[in-house]
Amino acid sequence: MSQAIAQSATVLTVSGQSEENFDFNLSVTNAASRQAKGVTRERHMINRNKLVTAVCASYRAQFAAIYGKTDRLPSAIFEKIELAVDTFINATLKQVNSHNAISYRRAFYHAWKEMEITERVTCTGENKLTLQEQHLGVNLFIGQAERKLRDLEKKPTPDYEREKEVKAQIMKLQVTKQFIEGEIAHQSKLAEGK
Numbered sequence: 001m002s003q004a005i006a007q008s009a010t011v012l013t014v015s016g017q018s019e020e021n022f023d024f025n026l027s028v029t030n031a032a033s034r035q036a037k038g039v040t041r042e043r044h045m046i047n048r049n050k051l052v053t054a055v056c057a058s059y060r061a062q063f064a065a066i067y068g069k070t071d072r073l074p075s076a077i078f079e080k081i082e083l084a085v086d087t088f089i090n091a092t093l094k095q096v097n098s099h100n101a102i103s104y105r106r107a108f109y110h111a112w113k114e115m116e117i118t119e120r121v122t123c124t125g126e127n128k129l130t131l132q133e134q135h136l137g138v139n140l141f142i143g144q145a146e147r148k149l150r151d152l153e154k155k156p157t158p159d160y161e162r163e164k165e166v167k168a169q170i171m172k173l174q175v176t177k178q179f180i181e182g183e184i185a186h187q188s189k190l191a192e193g194k
Contacts, residue, residue: 019063019077024084027055032088039140046092051085096125131184138177145170 031054032044045051059077060067067073073081102124109120129137149166152159 019066022059022062024055024080025088027058028081028084028088031055031058032092038144039137044092046089048085048089051088052081055081055085096123100125100127102126131180131187134180135177135184138173138180142170142173142177145173 028051031051032046034043034045036043056073056078057069059073059081060069060071103122104124105120105122107120107122109118111118145166149163149170152163152166
């Protein structure tokens with residue numbers, strides 16, 4: 001009889017996908033992903049409790065005919081969700097390591113919703129990029145600075161000092177872009193000569 005229930009439960013899934021084939025890792029990645037703006041390449045929310053809750057909700061939604069919105073998931077499923085969340089968070093945190101770490105900061109933080117003061121810990125790492133990635137990045141920086149300059153120029157009360165700073169920033173970025181393009185051309189010539 002349990003096989004009959006299991007077979008009918010599989011038929012009741014939203015997508016036709018069985019519970020055994022649910023991709024916990026993909027669900028965690030989708031729950032953690034946030035919109036990256038400007039020069040940000042990737043952005044994730046890695047609060048463990050929020051991720052576990054989001055993946056549980058996603059699982060229940062995927063199999064809505066089996067689990068209600070507030071039903072407790074079986075322990076085996078919940079453990080798989082916790083493992084996938086922990087694996088994702090650990091992989092994300094390992095992106096700052098002893099080879100690329102450049103700064104560490106501890107600071108007080110006002111968590112006003114909880115009416116408490118907490119401590120925020122920030123570790124920053126820096127990775128070297130290929131010349132093509134650097135070229136993309138410098139173009140993004142230039143575009144961002146040019147938009148900022150246009151916005152400053154449109155203001156009814158001019159801020160000449162800030163405009164001057166942004167123009168100087170654009171000039172530095174243009175010099176960096178020329179250097180990167182020169183390096184790309186130089187390496188291209190070296191590759192052709194081999």
